[in-house]
Amino acid sequence: MANKVVLNEVSYHGKGAILSVTEEAKRRGFKKAFICSDPDLIKFHVTKKVTDLLDKEGLPYEIYSEIKANPTIENVQGGVAAFKNSGADYIIAIGGGSSMDTSKAIGIIIANPAFEDVRSLEGLSATTKPAVPIFAIPTTAGTAAEVTINYVITDVEKKRKFVCVDPHDIPVVAFVDPDMMSSMPKGLTASTGMDALTHAIEGYTTKGANTITDMFNLKAIELIAQSLRGAVENTPEGREGMALGQYLTGMGFSNCGLGIVHSMAHGLGALYDTPHGVANAIILPTVMEYNKDAVGEKLRDVAKAMGVANTEKMSKEEYQKAAIDAVKKLAEDVGIPKDLKNIVKPEDVDFLSQSAMDDACRPGNPRDPKLEDIQELFKRLL
Missing domain, CATH: 3.40.50.1970 (Rossmann fold)
Structure with a gap:
C-alpha cells in the first residue's frame, strides 16, 4: 500500500x-x-x-x-x-x-x-x-x-x-x-516538550508507521531527549533543539497517527482542563508498558535515541525497561507529576475510558485495547 x-x-x-x-x-x-x-x-x-x-x-x-x-x-x-x-x-x-x-x-x-x-x-x-x-x-x-x-x-x-x-x-x-x-515559563516548556516526546514515541510505534515517518520520529526522540532539559532552563541550544525536534515529529505523526496515550489525555483536557502535555507525560510510560510486546524491537531504538548506552547488548526485557525508565527520568527531571491522583476522580474512570475508546487516535495504537484495558490503565495511574 x-x-x-x-x-x-x-x-x-x-x-x-x-x-x-x-x-x-x-x-x-x-x-x-x-x-x-x-x-x-x-x-x-x-x-x-x-x-x-x-x-x-x-x-x-x-x-x-x-x-x-x-x-x-x-x-x-x-x-x-x-x-x-x-x-x-x-x-x-x-x-x-x-x-x-x-x-x-x-x-x-x-x-x-x-x-x-x-x-x-x-x-x-x-x-x-x-x-x-x-x-x-x-x-x-x-x-x-x-x-x-x-x-x-x-x-x-x-x-x-x-x-x-x-x-x-x-x-x-x-x-x-x-x-x-524563549518567553515560555519552565512548566509550559516541560509539558509541551513531553507532548512532543509523546508524539514521537507514539508515532514511531503506531500501526500506521512507515519508513518515512520512522525517520522523522526517531530523530525527534533523539533531539527532544538531548534538548528538553536545556529548554526548560531556557538555553539557546535547548530551545533550538526542541523547536526542530517537535517539528520533525509533527512531520512524522501527522502522517502515521498516534495511539491511546492521546486518547486518554484528550478526556482529561475536556473534563478537567488538564494541560495536554502534562496528561500525555503522565500516561506515556504506563501505556508504553502496556504496548511493549506489540511493537517488536522498536523500544530498543527508543532507548538508544533516549541516550541509553549498550542497547544492542540488552535482552528484550532489558531494553523495554530501559526505554520506559528513560522516559520516566526525563519527565521527573523537568517536573512532571508521576501519577493522576491529583487530577482524576475515581468515579470518572468509566466515562474517561469510554471517551478514550471513542477517540480518533485509539485505532492507531499498536495493541488493540478493550474498554476494560483502558479502565485498568487509568486505575494504575491513580
Missing part, C-alpha cells in the same frame, strides 16, 4: 524565521491578515513581535484572541463570525496548539461552509476545499500543529474533545523560530 505524506508548502526554521512573514504575505498577494493569538501572548507582547513586522511593512491585520487553552466549539464559532466581518484573506496563527487548532477550524469552515456545524468536522473530514491560507508561528515546542493535518476541539456540552483529521487544514507556511519560544 502506498503511503501518503502531507507537509507544508514552505517552512522556515531557526533564529529570525519570523522575518520572512511579510515577504511571504507580499509574494502571495495577501491583503489583510486575521491573527489568531491567545490573550497571554498579547499581554506579554509575544504577538507584537509579529505585528511589529506587519506594521513596518504597512500590512493590515485584525486580531482575534477569544481562544482558550483547550479551544472550544464556541471559540471557533466566534472566530468564524469575526473572520467574516474582518475582510481578511489569510490567517496568521501565533501561539501553541490552541491558537493553531482554532485557526485551522476557522479556516476550514470559511472555505467549506457546509461544515459550519463544528462537530461535523470530527474524525477524517470530508471537506472538499483547502482552508483559508494559514501562516503558522509556534510559540511552544510541543504540538507541531504548524505542520500537522490534525486539530482538536473541546465540546464543553458533552465534556469531550474530538480530533479532526483533514489534509485541507495544513498551514501553507510554517515559521519555526526558537526566539518566539
